[in-house]
Every structure is written in C-alpha cells, then in structure tokens.
Amino acid sequence: MVGVEICRVFACVGPYTFGVGLTTYLVSKELYVLEHEYYTGISILIMTVFIVKKFGPKFAAYLDKEIDVSISKKFDCHIIQFS
Numbered sequence: 001m002v003g004v005e006i007c008r009v010f011a012c013v014g015p016y017t018f019g020v021g022l023t024t025y026l027v028s029k030e031l032y033v034l035e036h037e038y039y040t041g042i043s044i045l046i047m048t049v050f051i052v053k054k055f056g057p058k059f060a061a062y063l064d065k066e067i068d069v070s071i072s073k074k075f076d077c078h079i080i081q082f083s
Helices: 002-010 013-028 036-075
Strands: none
16 A cells, blocks of 8 residues: 555645746746746745745734724723623
8 A cells, every 4th residue: 555655645745846946947948937026026025025934914903903092082081892
C-alpha cells in the first residue's frame, strides 16, 4: 500500500508542477519577459503584505476607537460595545 500513500501525499503536486513548467517555458523562450518593473512589483507586494500583517490589526483597532470617539462627540452619546 506504499503506492496509495505516495499518491495521497503527492496528489496536489500536479498543478504546481504544470505552473512552474509553463512559467519556465515562457521565460526561457522569452514569450514572457521579466523586466525591472516586474521585480519592483514583487518587492512592493512583499512589503505591502508584511506591513498589513504586522500593523493591520493594531491600526484597525486604533481607527475603530477614533471612529467611536468621533461619533460619540458628534451625537453626544456613549457607545456600548457588546462582546
């Protein structure tokens, strides 16, 4: 039953292998050219994902608190938060 285990473990590798192979083919035949803007875009994407994951929840909590304060001042009421 080793063959069944191997198929179960490596069953999801097919689409990734196809994607990497297709990308390699397109780049090697210069059908898809990777210019400097491509690498700039990847680095900006990586930095954006890092910043959102690192500071996103804290910034969202801060903005929620500021919105609550602004609403309570505008309508002169207290906001009750239900947990």
